[in-house]
Amino acid sequence: MSSPTLARGNITRQANKKLRRQRILDIAKHLIASQGFEAFTLSHLAKEAGVSTPTIHNLFGKKDNIFQELVSQMVNTISLALSNPDVSDPIEGAEVFTDNLLRLYKQDEAFYRSAFMAADRTGLFDHKLPDGIFHQSLQIAERLCSEAKENGFLKGNIATGTLAEQLFACQRLARQDWVNGYIDLQRYRKQVLIGMYITYAADASPDFYKMLCNKINQLVDS
Amino acid sequence: MSSPTLARGNITRQANKKLRRQRILDIAKHLIASQGFEAFTLSHLAKEAGVSTPTIHNLFGKKDNIFQELVSQMVNTISLALSNPDVSDPIEGAEVFTDNLLRLYKQDEAFYRSAFMAADRTGLFDHKLPDGIFHQSLQIAERLCSEAKENGFLKGNIATGTLAEQLFACQRLARQDWVNGYIDLQRYRKQVLIGMYITYAADASPDFYKMLCNKINQLVDS
DNA sequence: CCACAGATTTAACTGCTCAGTAAAATTGAT
DNA sequence: ATCAATTTTACTGAGCAGTTAAATCTGTGG
Numbered sequence: 209m210s211s212p213t214l215a216r217g218n219i220t221r222q223a224n225k226k227l228r229r230q231r232i233l234d235i236a237k238h239l240i241a242s243q244g245f246e247a248f249t250l251s252h253l254a255k256e257a258g259v260s261t262p263t264i265h266n267l268f269g270k271k272d273n274i275f276q277e278l279v280s281q282m283v284n285t286i287s288l289a290l291s292n293p294d295v296s297d298p299i300e301g302a303e304v305f306t307d308n309l310l311r312l313y314k315q316d317e318a319f320y321r322s323a324f325m326a327a328d329r330t331g332l333f334d335h336k337l338p339d340g341i342f343h344q345s346l347q348i349a350e351r352l353c354s355e356a357k358e359n360g361f362l363k364g365n366i367a368t369g370t371l372a373e374q375l376f377a378c379q380r381l382a383r384q385d386w387v388n389g390y391i392d393l394q395r396y397r398k399q400v401l402i403g404m405y406i407t408y409a410a411d412a413s414p415d416f417y418k419m420l421c422n423k424i425n426q427l428v429d430s
Numbered sequence: 431m432s433s434p435t436l437a438r439g440n441i442t443r444q445a446n447k448k449l450r451r452q453r454i455l456d457i458a459k460h461l462i463a464s465q466g467f468e469a470f471t472l473s474h475l476a477k478e479a480g481v482s483t484p485t486i487h488n489l490f491g492k493k494d495n496i497f498q499e500l501v502s503q504m505v506n507t508i509s510l511a512l513s514n515p516d517v518s519d520p521i522e523g524a525e526v527f528t529d530n531l532l533r534l535y536k537q538d539e540a541f542y543r544s545a546f547m548a549a550d551r552t553g554l555f556d557h558k559l560p561d562g563i564f565h566q567s568l569q570i571a572e573r574l575c576s577e578a579k580e581n582g583f584l585k586g587n588i589a590t591g592t593l594a595e596q597l598f599a600c601q602r603l604a605r606q607d608w609v610n611g612y613i614d615l616q617r618y619r620k621q622v623l624i625g626m627y628i629t630y631a632a633d634a635s636p637d638f639y640k641m642l643c644n645k646i647n648q649l650v651d652s
Numbered sequence: 653c654c655a656c657a658g659a660t661t662t663a664a665c666t667g668c669t670c671a672g673t674a675a676a677a678t679t680g681a682t
Numbered sequence: 683a684t685c686a687a688t689t690t691t692a693c694t695g696a697g698c699a700g701t702t703a704a705a706t707c708t709g710t711g712g
Contacts, residue, residue, distance in 0.1 A: 217709030221659060224708090246468070246551075250699065260662050265700065328610075329468075335612045365643045366628065370650050374628050377621075381603040388550075390557045399599075406588065406596050410631035410642075420632075421587045428592050439681030443687060446680095472671065482690055487672065 229267050232257045236274055240322030245329050275326040279333070282323035285312060286341045290348060298356040298416070299423060302404045305348060306379070310397055313386075317393070324387045349375040356408070361416040371407055378403025402427050451489050454479045455503075458496055462544030467551050497548040501555070504545035507534060508563050512570060520578040520638070521645060524626045527570060528601070532619055535608075539615070546609045571597040578630070583638040593629055600625025624649050 235257050240248045250271055254261045268274050289308045295301040313320045327333050333340055349372035356362045362371075382399040385391045391399065402424055409420045457479050462470045472493055476483045490496050511530045517523040535542045549555050555562050571594035578584045584593070604621040607613045613621065624646055631642045 216657065216659090216711075218659080220709060225660090249697080251697080261699080262663090262701075263661055266660070271699065335607075366631070366646055367650060370624060370646065371628070374625060377603050377625065378599070381599050381606075384603075384606065385557075402592060403596060403599065406593070406629055406632040409588070409633070410628040424588055424592065428589055439685095440687080442681060447688090471669080473669080483671080484673075484691090485689055488688070493671065 225267070232259070232264065232267060233274070233277060234319075237278065237316070237318045237322045240278075240325060241318035245322070245325040272330065275330050275332065278319070278323040279327045279330075282320060282327075283333075283341055287344060290341065290344050294351055294355065296355060296359055298352055298361050298408060299405070299419065301352045301355075302375070302401060302408075305352070306397060306400050306404075309379075310393060313393055313396075321387050321389075324383065328387075345379065346372060346376050349373070356416075360413060362408070362411045363413050364411070366411045371411060374407045375404050378407065398427055398430065447489070454481070454486065454489060455496070455499060456541075459500065459538070459541040459544045462500075462547060463540035467544070467547040494552065497552055497554065500541070500545040501549045504542060504549075505555075505563055509566060512563070512566050516573060516577065518577060518581055520574055520583050520630060521627070521641065523574045523577075524597070524623060524630075527574070528619060528622050528626070531601075532615060535615055535618075543609050543611075546605070550609075567601065568594060568598050571595070578638075582635055584630070584633045585635050586633070588633045593633060596629045597626050600629065620649055620652065 232253065236248070236253055239252060239256060243252075250261050250264050253274075254264050257264075268277070286309070289312050290305075292304065292308060295304055333342060335342065350368060352375065353362065353368035353371045357364055357368055362368070379400050382391070382396045382403070385399070386393060386396045405420045405424045405427075409417055409424070412420055454475065458470070458475055461474060461478060465474075472483050472486050475496075476486050479486075490499070508531070511534050512527070514526065514530060517526055555564060557564065572590060574597065575584065575590035575593045579586055579590055584590070601622050604613070604618045604625070607621070608615060608618045627642045627646045627649075631639055631646070634642055
């Protein structure tokens with residue numbers, strides 16, 4: 209008897225299938241990012257990809273699977289980009305954190321915008337879940353704050369947890385503005401960093417405070 | 431010949447029509463706020479209101495008109511609530527500003543959540559337009575900052591415009607979290623005020639700074 | 653190079669829900 | 683009682699996700 213996965217040309221066929229899936233997923237990204245999440249339909253996708261709708265179903269199954277795949281791919285790449293060695297300097301830490309994300313977004317804006325849209329609309333990442341990139345981002349923010357405090361950058365007048373949440377919030381709002389098409393990535397960077405530096409400044413020791421003010425004014429004038 | 435608006439019982443009828451419109455608009459609010467914006471359909475609305483779909487069309491015309499009316503009513507009430515005499519104390523100013531909005535939201539949570547949803551989804555308030563409540567909020571934030579600076583609460587290390595934008599951002603993110611159902615109004619207040627106080631603290635003169643720290647820690651522990 | 657089995661795609665379709673409409677029936681203010 | 687305002691029944695026409703069965707393509711062992 210023959211093994212079920214050993215039909216004649218199946219190995220090659222599965223590989224090709226993956227390629228076709230990815231090609232169509234790429235088109236889906238661009239459609240969502242350009243036309244918006246609500247306007248995205250399987251028939252549009254099929255027409256744009258030059259195939260029929262049953263082909264889409266053959267490759268992905270339900271429509272939701274497409275979103276799940278987009279979000280899953282996004283979470284993986286972001287999670288990877290965030291898992292970097294920590295930085296003892298808080299300013300550099302904030303910049304590295306922001307620029308790591310920014311580099312990713314720049315590589316494939318359509319992808320990340322559409323994936324965030326899909327995740328928001330379908331509730332794919334709920335804020336309560338201790339899982340995923342939100343928790344990871346918040347943890348990084350907390351580490352940035354606690355290390356900054358240990359190294360004398362912060363005075364400790366405000367709880368590090370509170371500061372961390374505020375740092376995270378700055379990043380979150382700017383991301384939403386970008387995903388919704390209100391601002392571009394250049395402005396995203398500016399908005400995030402100004403917000404983070406202002407947050408630091410609320411608890412900064414004198415020397416650090418001066419550096420932050422310089423940084424903020426530099427960014428505002430840029 | 432008879433005047434066109436003077437058909438027999440028209441004056442009374444128009445008044446009744448207004449009442450019916452408002453009754454159905456109220457049901458629309460609750461439907462959007464409870465089931466979500468995408469799930470809101472005219473047939474659901476008709477069924478819930480105990481009328482047929484053509485009645486909805488007779489009262490409102492296109493579906494979009496319902497959203498426009500919701501948003502328009504919201505903008506009016508918010509605009510009114512924001513146009514209050516200014517406060518020279520920045521902390522009190524922030525609280526008054528926040529609590530004015532909060533009081534409104536509490537009066538009819540379903541209404542404001544659904545109206546913000548509708549406005550966001552249909553692009554009814556675009557961020558670029560110098561019109562409406564966003565611009566008004568930002569102006570209030572700027573007045574708060576510039577008055578605070580004049581009265582010696584702020585040192586002036588950070589441009590008032592920059593601080594104002596950050597104050598506004600705090601309010602905006604918390605509002606979005608509330609509209610999306612992630613947090614309740616109690617947490618909304620906390621989140622907004624902590625954000626605003628942290629922002630102030632970044633440029634606060636020593637005495638004001640101490641007060642802000644107290645306020646922040648008070649809020650965090652509440 | 654060729655036959656062929658199964659993987660893949662397709663035309664044609666279902667069943668559903670939507671916003672919106674036309675015309676007949678009903679209501680209600682005077 | 684009258685007649686316009688209003689509501690309703692019954693209907694479009696369009697778009698949606700997803701299915702079925704027949705046609706087509708494709709990689710490979712011979």
